[in-house]
Amino acid sequence: MSQIIDRRLNPKHKSAVNRQRFLHRFRKQIRKAVADAVDGRSVTDTESGERITIPAKDLSEPTFHHGPGGRREGVHPGNKEFITGDRIPRPQGGEGRGNRASNQGEGMDDFVFELSRDEFLEFFFEDLELPDLIKTKLAQEVSQRSIPAGFSKDGIPPNLHVIRSLKEAHARRIALTTAKRRRLRELEAELESLQAAGAGENELIELRREIEHLKAKIAAVPFLDTLDLRYRNRIQVPKPTTQAVMFCLMDVSGSMDQYKKSLAKRFFLLLYLFLSRNYERTDVVFIRHHTVAKEVDEEEFFYSRETGGTVVSSALELLREIMRERYPSQDWNLYAAQASDGDNWPEDSGNCGHLLDAEILPYLQYYAYIEIDNEYPLGLWQEYEKIARRWPNFAMQAIDEPADIYPVFRELFKKKGVKG
Amino acid sequence: MSTKTPISTSSEWTFDSLKQYDAEIARIAADFGLDTYPNQIEIISSEQMMDAYASCGLPVYYHHWSFGKQFLSIEKHYKRGQMGLAYELVINSNPCIAYLMEENTTMMQILVIAHACYGHNSFFKNNYLFKAWTAADAIIDYLVFAKHYIAECEQRYGEDAVEEILDSCHALMNYGVDRYRKPSPLSAHEERQRQKERAEYLQSQLNELWRRTVPEKTTRTEEKADRYPSEPEENLLYFIEKNAPLLEPWQREIIRIVRKIAQYLYPQRHTKIMNEGWATFWHYTIMQRLYDEGLVTDGFMLEFLEAHTNVIAQPPFDHDFYNGINPYALGFAMYRDLQRICQNPTEEDRRWFPEIAGSDWLETLDFAMRNFKDDSFIAQYLSPQVIRDFHLFSVLDEEADDELEISAIHDEGGYQAIRHALSEQYNQGSLEPDIQVWSVNTRGDRSLTLRHSQHQRRPLGDSAEEMLRHIHRLWSFKVRLETVDPHGRVKACHECG
Numbered sequence: 025m026s027q028i029i030d031r032r033l034n035p036k037h038k039s040a041v042n043r044q045r046f047l048h049r050f051r052k053q054i055r056k057a058v059a060d061a062v063d064g065r066s067v068t069d070t071e072s073g074e075r076i077t078i079p080a081k082d083l084s085e086p087t088f089h090h091g092p093g094g095r096r097e098g099v100h101p102g103n104k105e106f107i108t109g110d111r112i113p114r115p116q117g118g119e120g121r122g123n124r125a126s127n128q129g130e131g132m133d134d135f136v137f138e139l140s141r142d143e144f145l146e147f148f149f150e151d152l153e154l155p156d157l158i159k160t161k162l163a164q165e166v167s168q169r170s171i172p173a174g175f176s177k178d179g180i181p182p183n184l185h186v187i188r189s190l191k192e193a194h195a196r197r198i199a200l201t202t203a204k205r206r207r208l209r210e211l212e213a214e215l216e217s218l219q220a221a222g223a224g225e226n227e228l229i230e231l232r233r234e235i236e237h238l239k240a241k242i243a244a245v246p247f248l249d250t251l252d253l254r255y256r257n258r259i260q261v262p263k264p265t266t267q268a269v270m271f272c273l274m275d276v277s278g279s280m281d282q283y284k285k286s287l288a289k290r291f292f293l294l295l296y297l298f299l300s301r302n303y304e305r306t307d308v309v310f311i312r313h314h315t316v317a318k319e320v321d322e323e324e325f326f327y328s329r330e331t332g333g334t335v336v337s338s339a340l341e342l343l344r345e346i347m348r349e350r351y352p353s354q355d356w357n358l359y360a361a362q363a364s365d366g367d368n369w370p371e372d373s374g375n376c377g378h379l380l381d382a383e384i385l386p387y388l389q390y391y392a393y394i395e396i397d398n399e400y401p402l403g404l405w406q407e408y409e410k411i412a413r414r415w416p417n418f419a420m421q422a423i424d425e426p427a428d429i430y431p432v433f434r435e436l437f438k439k440k441g442v443k444g
Numbered sequence: 445m446s447t448k449t450p451i452s453t454s455s456e457w458t459f460d461s462l463k464q465y466d467a468e469i470a471r472i473a474a475d476f477g478l479d480t481y482p483n484q485i486e487i488i489s490s491e492q493m494m495d496a497y498a499s500c501g502l503p504v505y506y507h508h509w510s511f512g513k514q515f516l517s518i519e520k521h522y523k524r525g526q527m528g529l530a531y532e533l534v535i536n537s538n539p540c541i542a543y544l545m546e547e548n549t550t551m552m553q554i555l556v557i558a559h560a561c562y563g564h565n566s567f568f569k570n571n572y573l574f575k576a577w578t579a580a581d582a583i584i585d586y587l588v589f590a591k592h593y594i595a596e597c598e599q600r601y602g603e604d605a606v607e608e609i610l611d612s613c614h615a616l617m618n619y620g621v622d623r624y625r626k627p628s629p630l631s632a633h634e635e636r637q638r639q640k641e642r643a644e645y646l647q648s649q650l651n652e653l654w655r656r657t658v659p660e661k662t663t664r665t666e667e668k669a670d671r672y673p674s675e676p677e678e679n680l681l682y683f684i685e686k687n688a689p690l691l692e693p694w695q696r697e698i699i700r701i702v703r704k705i706a707q708y709l710y711p712q713r714h715t716k717i718m719n720e721g722w723a724t725f726w727h728y729t730i731m732q733r734l735y736d737e738g739l740v741t742d743g744f745m746l747e748f749l750e751a752h753t754n755v756i757a758q759p760p761f762d763h764d765f766y767n768g769i770n771p772y773a774l775g776f777a778m779y780r781d782l783q784r785i786c787q788n789p790t791e792e793d794r795r796w797f798p799e800i801a802g803s804d805w806l807e808t809l810d811f812a813m814r815n816f817k818d819d820s821f822i823a824q825y826l827s828p829q830v831i832r833d834f835h836l837f838s839v840l841d842e843e844a845d846d847e848l849e850i851s852a853i854h855d856e857g858g859y860q861a862i863r864h865a866l867s868e869q870y871n872q873g874s875l876e877p878d879i880q881v882w883s884v885n886t887r888g889d890r891s892l893t894l895r896h897s898q899h900q901r902r903p904l905g906d907s908a909e910e911m912l913r914h915i916h917r918l919w920s921f922k923v924r925l926e927t928v929d930p931h932g933r934v935k936a937c938h939e940c941g
Binding site for chain 2: 026027028029030031032034036037038039041042043044045046047048049050083084085086087088089090091092093094095096097098099100101102103104106107108109110111112113114135136137138
């Protein structure tokens, strides 16, 4: 007797837990592989996973086995020309065949597998946490979540809980009829014994009436009463949401060439990716500037070409305006990231310092400044160094090449208490 | 030729057609006298098949990173098209659970049903190793018990602590098997009930064993002391479970779980050729019968023969795809040959197999299936015909010698030698080193001494040190592994702790 069962709808991914265990167990190796991968890969590529290679020796599962040596006799199929007693040179590289498959790009010694995008990012962001993540402000449109919360006596028909209701009804019926039933049983017993004793119909008539009366009363207890009804209860709880806005400031003056821009871009993208994973909602404001600042969309921010001189304070002023108008600091976590090659109109650096000191930094969670290719630190860098001393939420770093970005990023947003 | 019409002509299977085919196959199998557990055939998707694969084919298993590793590697190979998934997976349980992939064609499903649900199934039910060492009725319940128990331990003692123990147990899994005693049958219910008692009892026993052993300076008594254990113990996990000084009761229970499962899997390792050969023989035979009865079409049969030919392909030793002897190929050939010897014996067969030649083939095959494992099966039944068909030859690799020697080929002088050498290749000693518990210093430093008795002077592989660390983790005191030659002389010694 066979039974054929369709299990295709059973859950897949039974191995998901084991996969997690695997990632957990080799997190050290994977983290390193991820860090290496980040150096080489374009940060704009945030949609794909990553191929991870772990040396096989790190994840071997040992067993006792025979080593080479001693005497062994092996039987093989497909003899063509050998005859008994033939002697053939021992194949190099140990056992018969063996190390042959190694020219496939990855050695036999490596274990290669794919991390999904989410897993990749999880490793990527490990240990990172934005500073002062304290403003967990309920968003303007507070979203509510409905969660089950026991049972209630009123509700709408679709929420009616039949079993609960029937239980209540049952209990009520028992409560209301027990005494009557007991009395009924007694009367019936009495009736029976009187009948057995041969009592006349007249003597019994009162008894019978009482029995009928009791029966009617019992029957009158309703099977289901409105007050038995129970409804599944759900309550609304506010869902805490956090929101952040990230201001991206970039210098697009003539001295910022395409290479520098692309470095800056990677930094912004990394920051954006990070914020968007940590906050329910992340707004991004792009401000580009040369001598005047302008709020632009993403496309224009990264790709359109403009030239001109450099007045950094124009961008800071615009930032301040936008902040005041649209992103009050009691509702928003505010972040700003500025990328520049350090070139600024000499008289302007002081203005920048004032603006930051008085009108920007007090409201910001964090301000990160990266200077690209600052072989000769110029006025802006020096001005900012002073600010950095005064403000703990101001950070600055210099980067030279793509490989610098990730370490810088980590340095900037290092988890508090995690060193190095 | 029969006048019956084919059950279906479409390559798309339906539940109805599968049921009909299964009924016909069941009838034919019964006709051939195959004795099977009831079948539970489950249709699953390829992803579910990968899941099943990754955990030794067991339907329920506790969680461990190594299964995740297994899964990743299968997934990678499968997605790159380097590996097809097996068409089927069958579990030695009662009822016998077989997985069929939904992607299979009708022909493939029928092939798999014949192969797994009647071939493997009857082997599981009747081969002596399986009968002696596995409890098909209880295994699923036991696996559920094990999974829950280990999950509970993870909650209570932490995933990492459980993982450590499991790692070490897995390393020793092949040494957690009894080969000569019959273990008490598994029962998940009793396991649960007795688990607690056992934990307490064990602890009391241990206290007894170690009572005297507050380590003291080695003194005169030591060399006279009785050896413990009095006989060497081959089941390392069993010995550790019962005797390791410091393990917590839950750790002992986990060791027990791993060795129970190892015991359950043990017969499979020693009957690959027999089991796959048997299943292949029967899918072939049953398919032929289906065709003879007109229940399947010519096209169906062509598709089948192509698949079957792939299954039993044996690349020669110098081929790129050569990866040792294909158990499907050799097993199938041997059963077919037995059938031939019974039905059309030659003069040579009468000399080699006087008792079998001309006998009833069904009875002979049934006997062969029931009473052997790979090495004894080959020693008993590998015929000159099969040796010639496979062009088998044996190569002697002697360490001291610079060259290899062809010690025998498929000719009159070589048949016995090849049969012997091939049988040797599948025996316990060749498959894994013989390592047993030799002694425990119960009065001194509590050190554990294991002995590796060399097989053909072969040394231990380079994993020995790492293995000792695993054993040390379980034993907690010094562990020594001595390699001894056939004269009992210690040739090498590893230590840990």
